[in-house]
Structure formats: C-alpha cells, structure tokens
Amino acid sequence: MERAEIDALLQRFDQTASEQANPRTRAIVNRLMRELCYAIEDFDIQPSEFWSAVELLADAGRSGELGLIVPGLGLEHFLDLRADEAERKAGLLGGTPRTIEGPLYVAGAPLCECEARLDDGKDDGEPLFMRGQVRDDAGRPVPHALVEVWHANSLGNYSYFDKTQSDFNLRRGIRADEQGRYRFRSIMPCGYSVPPGGATDRLLLQLGRHGHRPAHVHFFVSAPGFRKLTTQINIQDDPHLWDDFAFGTRDGLVPDVQRVSAPEELRQSGVGKPFA
Numbered sequence: 001m002e003r004a005e006i007d008a009l010l011q012r013f014d015q016t017a018s019e020q021a022n023p024r025t026r027a028i029v030n031r032l033m034r035e036l037c038y039a040i041e042d043f044d045i046q047p048s049e050f051w052s053a054v055e056l057l058a059d060a061g062r063s064g065e066l067g068l069i070v071p072g073l074g075l076e077h078f079l080d081l082r083a084d085e086a087e088r089k090a091g092l093l094g095g096t097p098r099t100i101e102g103p104l105y106v107a108g109a110p111l112c113e114c115e116a117r118l119d120d121g122k123d124d125g126e127p128l129f130m131r132g133q134v135r136d137d138a139g140r141p142v143p144h145a146l147v148e149v150w151h152a153n154s155l156g157n158y159s160y161f162d163k164t165q166s167d168f169n170l171r172r173g174i175r176a177d178e179q180g181r182y183r184f185r186s187i188m189p190c191g192y193s194v195p196p197g198g199a200t201d202r203l204l205l206q207l208g209r210h211g212h213r214p215a216h217v218h219f220f221v222s223a224p225g226f227r228k229l230t231t232q233i234n235i236q237d238d239p240h241l242w243d244d245f246a247f248g249t250r251d252g253l254v255p256d257v258q259r260v261s262a263p264e265e266l267r268q269s270g271v272g273k274p275f276a
C-alpha cells in the first residue's frame with residue numbers, strides 16, 4: 001500500500017474515537033501504529049513473521065520478560081540519556097550518574113542503620129565490602145539519606161526471582177548516618193544473564209547479540225527534598241564491563257576494587273573491621 005492509503009486507513013480508524021479518548025494516548029498510539037504499518041509495508045512483513053513477533057511478546061509477557069526486553073533493546077538507557085538532557089537544560093545535572101533500574105528490584109527489604117550485611121551467609125562467594133557517603137550537588141553530606149541496595153548472588157541470580165535464595169537475600173535498605181555515610185558487607189555478585197531460551201534470549205540471538213551483564217550492584221538513593229537517584233556500580237575486572245546487553249555501564253560508575261588476602265589488610269585499607 002502507498003503511504004497515503006495507509007494514512008487514510010488509520011484516519012478512518014481514528015475517527016471512531018469518542019469524546020472519552022485521552023488525547024495524548026490517542027496521538028501516541030496513532031503515531032506508533034503509523035510507524036508500524038509503514039514498517040510492515042516497507043519490509044513486506046509476512047503474516048507468519050508478524051504472528052511470530054506477537055507470540056514472542058506474548059511469551060515475554062507470560063514469563064515476566066517484557067521488563068528484560070526493554071533494557072535489552074537499549075530503551076531504558078535511552079530514557080536515562082533523556083533524563084540527563086532534561087537535567088542539563090535545567091542546570092541540575094551533576095554528581096553520580098544515573099543508570100538503569102532494570103526489572104529486578106523488590107520493595108520491602110529489611111531496613112538497617114548505617115551498616116548492613118546483605119548476604120545470608122549461605123553463598124560462599126568472595127566477601128565484598130563497600131562504603132560510601134551521600135552528598136548533595138554542592139558536596140555537603142545528606143544526613144540520614146536512604147540507600148537501597150540490591151544485587152545478584154555469585155551465580156548471577158536475584159533473590160525473589162530465584163526461589164532457592166532466602167527472602168530479601170542481597171537486598172537491604174540502609175539509613176545513612178548524620179554524615180550521609182553507609183557501609184555494607186556482602187558477597188561479590190556475578191554478572192546476570194537473561195534466561196537461556198527465553199523470549200529475550202531468542203530476540204537477542206536474532207539480533208546477533210548476547211544477553212550478559214557485567215557484575216553490578218544497584219542503588220536507589222533518596223532523601224526528603226532531593227530527587228531519587230537510581231544507579232549501579234560495576235565491578236572493574238568483569239569481561240563484560242563495557243559489553244553490557246542493557247547498556248548500563250557509565251563513566252563514573254566503576255569504583256576501584258581492592259582485593260585483600262587477610263582481614264587486617266581490610267582494616268588498613270580504611271574499609272574498617274569486618275562487621276556483622
């Protein structure tokens with residue numbers, strides 16, 4: 001069909017709208033429909049191809065993978081770049097960069113004061129210690145900021161989604177101290193990979209891409225009167241550090257990891273004594 005015929009057809013569809021329509025939803029869906037119809041026309045997409053795409057999305061929905069396809073296509077990173085741009089224009093961009101949340105946050109993790117142990121002791125991965133300080137855009141400490149942390153275990157799996165892990169394993173809220181400082185003990189995560197053979201994996205295969213992420217730790221950082229920061233840190237020696245299927249790695253989010261062989265060295269490194 002010609003563009004003009006497609007446009008006329010879509011206009012006919014749109015004219016069935018009543019006064020109840022949400023104008024923004026209507027305009028957006030009309031645009032998406034137009035682009036989709038143009039693509040079907042230009043690529044001469046066959047019915048079998050069309051229905052297999054519908055089936056892939058339906059499968060993704062059933063298995064809870066739509067939230068994986070979004071970062072896998074880079075859409076979630078695109079939203080981050082747009083949020084950066086909006087802040088830059090408002091003169092507000094600064095501090096630790098934001099990066100994608102991903103689909104694996106779970107609300108309701110135990111809340112701890114200043115320090116926390118995130119692991120339940122059942123994973124004999126490498127112990128990991130991290131500390132930080134929440135500061136505002138002028139570098140002043142943000143007292144009692146809330147730092148929510150979540151990450152995968154040493155097999156790359158997240159509690160709640162992985163039913164073999166205990167409830168809220170590797171998930172905590174940490175209330176920072178008066179100086180905005182927090183610290184935690186955990187185990188070194190392994191990079192996440194999309195479920196093998198699942199909808200996201202099948203789509204990525206067709207795109208000639210993999211479904212791996214480098215090892216990372218997620219953060220939400222919030223305090224009254226401040227916007228909430230959604231970010232992650234990456235583990236620097238991971239082979240996928242700059243080859244993340246979700247495009248989440250950013251400059252400024254790859255801290256130095258010091259490896260020590262004895263607890264005494266940990267104390268000397270300034271992380272403090274192993275706690276909890």
Ligand code: MBD
Pocket residue numbers: 068071100101102103104192213246248
């Ligand atoms: C993850 O662990 C993740 O952080 C993202 C962004 C996507 C999929 C899995």
Ligand code: FE
Pocket residue numbers: 102104192216218
């Ligand atoms: Fe993750």
